Amino acid sequence: MPAFDEAWFAARAQAGVQRLRAYDPGHDLVALRRKFGAGHLVELGSNENPYGPSPRAKAAVLAQLDQLHRYPDPLGADLKRALAAKHGVATAQILLGNGSHELLMQLAQVFAGPGDEVVFSRYGFAVFALATQAAGATMRIVEALPRSAAMPAGHDLDAIAAAIGPQTRLVYVANPNNPTGTWFGREALRAFLAKVPGETIVVMDEAYAEMADVQGRTSAAGGRMPGAADAPDFASAVELLAAYPNLVVTRTFSKAYGLAGLRVGYLLAAPGLVAVMERLRESFNVNGPALAACEAALGDEAHLASACARNAEQRAALSAALSERGLRVFPSQTNFVLVEFGADTARIEAALIARGVVLRPMGGYGLGDCLRITVGDADENRRLLAALDAVRA
Template sequence: MAQLDGDAHRARRSDDAAWALARAVAPVRALRAYDPGHDIVALRRGFAPSALLELGSNENPYGPGPRAREAAAAALGEIHRYPDPLAGELKRALAAHHGVDAAQLVMGNGSHELLMQLAQVFAGPGDEVLVPEYGFAVFTIAAHAVGASLRRAPAFAPGAAMPRGHDLDALCAAITPATRLVYIDNPNNPTGTWFGTTAFARFMDAVPDDVVVVVDEAYAELADAADFASALALLPRHRNLVITRTFSKAYALAGLRIGYAIANASLAAMLERVRESFNVGLVAQAAAIAALGDKDWLEDTSQRNREERARLAAALRARGFTVAPSQANFLLVETGAATPRIEAVLLASGIVLRPMAGYGLPASVRITVGTAADNARLLQALDALP
């Protein structure tokens, strides 16, 4: 077959794109794919391993604990086998860890998959999905993918210079008779902010029973604020509450993709109807079980993150930046009109931050909290900016 020249190739691609768009269902035609911020794989090819500082994806810079590493290595000998389709041993370990019944757990290939499935099960055309103004990007994708209407609630506290993440009163006021699903995250991504236990309990008491509330607690293990607590304690009182968690952040198993949802057992059974078969791999299950048992390692790395988070935030504020309070392993930093220049100069030197324009915060960047050496390198690069 003769190779197409440049113009012909572009025309063919355009025609193919139009053809594929016409084949897709209406909700998908209007959908935008998840934006990871940068092509990190391409960046890794362009820099030596020690030269690239990845501070854009909120990964644990200390890596997984020794027990998880050993379990993953041991499981490699069985990768010609399918994993347990029910993840029974992992569910039992999680049930014991959280004090719930195994029937309340649904496993996911990362929590992203579960957030998508929750919309698939509980919303559709003619329904409303309510999200905060500055919440996790997947919430919006999930709503649009099933053809539901998206409704946003404002996220600014009165008189605040930075977004608070969630205004629970505003979220409650935004619920309508068409609302079927509410997504929130605590601590919030991308702001790092959080809401307190008492405020959330009051919110849940006000939400109608036929509205499913999803609280994504991807960063819960890293929080230490006196007023922060998991929503798990409210599960017995509210059958419409779902909590999602992940092993990607504090447990440092992002590359294995393991998430889970905790809910009323009947609600969890509905999610099981759309769960993909064998969706959590054999190596992932083994590593996750081992990681749950390595409590000393988890507390050690989480504490190091908290200490570095405080140091980095103080250092950035000392340099004149506005930094949102955070209970996660990242900071939302207001960098103003210089944001594009800061991002470009740092990227050219091998320091990757997360652009925030896609979240509606073009004058800010999100910075993953690294090790002490990582953070020192970042600050030195900021000090050297022209």
């Protein structure tokens, strides 16, 4: 009788799945919360928003509780209308997902397969590789720009464009990028898209776009936001959708909007692309409370602006404090920073875990000498720095 173990079932899986490794979410946070107790664990490994969602979003969830026995709107029509108004697109250009992770996976399922190629950069978001392998397509991983004193290894847009060949069906790009925090500006984006053949779909993952510093943004206290000139030319690819029908932009409510627990993402693209994607979308893939919360969150622009401004202030303060300790902190336009700890990285990370401080190890990305640190609130960052001083003493 067969063993019916993982190897037995894996041998019967599709070829792409046989080569696949499950997405690594990092540490077992549930177990760590039980170990250290509520309020004692400093969770800086998942790029969550420490300021939480809009009060309007919380109220919308509560208002949905007496409707839990009903299926949600399968079309998500109200949320789509709110998103259409925000981005200046038609509702037919919007697809909702159970987080942008689901949408990134589905794009490969729909548009790539055996014999096709998918191009993306080294040190890009881990889901790009997962999506490609699950679809049975071939990964074309482009070397990133060399790591320098000023910048970690970011996307080499020219090299990505040059890697596109006759079999390339999809190109994944993240701006800003996870886990490096790197970004590129408006002109670089336009120049890149102009080089991409019209038959190749470009997926621009903008999970952290709301947090990028732009000119004119003010701090939570009303003054000029620290670092506001760091990316004065940053611009979302949304403004280029009309010019490039092969362009897809993915966004999420998990980061800047503080709704990671509800798992909602969306993509913006040409209506024809969305119509084809709808054929694969799981029915009722976004639940009722989540639909209501996201619609309410979109209506509270003041809360979003405040959270982004506070994140920028704490990002600048945390980066300065880490740099003062002799650590190499790379510039970021997100709610995390990539920090180089060198040969002692694994020991430091383990010692911090023992003290209840969770950071994200980067070995799986090929950046084993670095840790990714979520920008917490002032108290979380203070506790991180105190623990770091203790383990490095």
